Amino acid sequence: MKKRITEQDYLKAHRKASREEEIARHGRPVGQSRVHRSKKAYDRKKTKAGV
Structure with a gap:
C-alpha cells in the first residue's frame, strides 16, 4: 500500500x-x-543580576 504525503506531513x-x-x-x-x-528600557532583573 502506498503512503500518500498529506499537506500536514509537508x-x-x-x-x-x-x-x-x-x-x-x-x-x-x-x-x-x-x-x-x-x-x-529600565529592567530591574537585569540590573540586579550584576550585583
Missing part, C-alpha cells in the same frame, strides 16, 4: 527543515514571536 517536514537551518545558521533557535526590548 508542513511538518518544512518546519523541521527550517528549524534545523536556523539552528545551523545562528547556533541556536531564534524566537520569532518575541517582542523586541529596547536596551535603554
